[in-house]
Amino acid sequence: MFYREAGDFKTTYAADNQTFPIAFDRWRYWAVLFVAVFVIPLVINDYWANALLIPFLIYAIAAIGLNILTGYCGQVSLGTGGFMAVGAYATYKLMTAFVWMDMVTITLLSGLITAGVGVLFGLPSLRIKGFYLAVATLAAQFFLVWIFNRVPWFYNYSASGQINAPERMMFGVPVTGPNAEVWVKYLFALGFVIVLSWVARNLTRGSVGRQWMAIRDMDIAAEIIGVNPLKAKLTAFAISSFFVGVSGALLFSIFLGAVEVGEAFGISKSFLVLFMVIIGGLGSIFGSFAGAAFMVLLPVVLKIVGVDMFGWPTDIVQHLQFVIVGGLIVFFLIVEPHGLAQLWRLAKEKLRLWPFPH
């Protein structure tokens, strides 16, 4: 009834092509933004921020990045953890080498560095396809983690081999380090999420995005109609790695604070982000958010239900968590292989007709 196109007249080409063609969606979008920017920082507390909101925002960026590569360009990557590590270590080196630099610049530069590394490891994609490529990206994962572990220059020769985020100020309040307050961290991450998802949305529907999708759907046919596969694949790797690098940088600087590379950026992180993308929905920006929310929320909910409500021993709950996460992933793939984004699309279709069945 309220969710419909009727009466909403589009008079320009731009209006016709907007992201949210339905008025209700536009209002909802601005309402969500308003709540996220102006309401949540006022009411946020440590638990909510650290357990849910900040990891959600950071992983959402990583998921969008991987979705650009896997969902839009069709190149499966299992190296996300390694690229996040590049972002984190680039941030650390920049923070300690250029003390005067502000955090936004540092994070963006870390993204750029990661983009460079991503292009390097993306080069084999010009020759290798499908699962061979997926396994080849594991080379990036293992090699990068190894190099951050073994070359002391990356962790400034610290005895523990860890990297720790020093305190940095922005507008007179600390953003990183132990004294930073959660609402500052939250807003910092949120700013990146809003800007980057806007960029991603507009890239994917522009000519670059259409080239990616052409490559994904059939690379040889795309080449024949004039898409340059070298350019399309490498831009996808570069931009995807930029997003992933920013996400890794934020994960290190504002969320974890101290990082041991094998633990924080191991192969399980690659799978975690891949799960977000698959469960959320391949080739959908909204899906990246939904998937990230789902994967962040799931262990928290399981822990609350298992440990706090039933009072089971933590080790059993932990094992059960594996069973349930695995089971849910398989269940979702069986019920809806196109992810939460597809469920959302179906729901919107139904809503447009509601309350009439046809």
Add this chain to the structure above:
Amino acid sequence: MPEQLIFAMEVTLNGLMTGVMYSLVALGFVLIFKASGIFNYAQGVMALFAAMTLVGIQEGRVPFSHLINAIFGTEIYDFGWDVPALLAILLTVLVMVGFAFFVQKVIFKHLVGQEPIILFMATIGLAYFLEGVADLMWGSEIRTLDVGLPQGINLAIDETTFNWFGYGFFIDNLDIVATIVAAVLVAGLVAFAQYTKQGRAMRAVADDHQAALSVGISLNFVWILVWSLAGFVALVAGIMWGAKSGVQFSLSLIALKALPVLMLGGFTSIPGAIVGGLIIGVGEALFEFSVGPLIGGATENWFAYVLALLFLVFRPQGLFGEKIIERV
């Protein structure tokens, strides 16, 4: 002979033996990928699950005892009997066949015709699921696996090489057994695929699903068969690796060691899995021996991948993989 060369020879021999162990895991991947196009990430966890089940049965543990105790407040852990190794292996094979039924009926029956990436994700989900089940079923502490395989240094080789070079090579008996078992296993699998009716059906399905279906081969049966075979191979790999380094979580990570072997050998070739395993085993042992100390060691984590990657740039379908023909 110069000393370095003799050391290098020993490293090579040991690398070959490790390579055989990698091949054992890679074999399971190839079997399933060939017949159903599923890239089974859960193969490593299957090996862990098989090894844990074997130890659990041997020691007469009660499955899910922790869970039962937590829910009902009981105190049961043991049946109080020991099962002989051979019987325990047979029972474990039965469990793996049951697992194959479960996988096919509950999961992959519903995913027929989906894209390969979706199937791959499903096997990762399966890997998580199985890992949780294995820990719930048998507990997560480290076990030693003993089915009576010989272990320790092989004295005959030690003595012979000492007489030849003045330096005795250290070759583990277990590695020699593993090599023999792997050879027998591959010969058995090839014979099964070539000379039995079920094996022919398996090859037909691997060639073309629809054509196989149209001549009356049951896809369901073949897939269950293939998963059972992969379960059996996982059990063998689990026994070998478990006897070598104990039954623990890290056993499931051998899947990650088998992936570059697959890339190198090609996803669809059984000989490829063997040759790839040998190349990777020797390559990483020699690299760690010669270059490792210069750049900080522990290179075996990534060397195999980089080797396979470089290799693939020149031959994208692997050593023995089917030629990739692309049509628009």
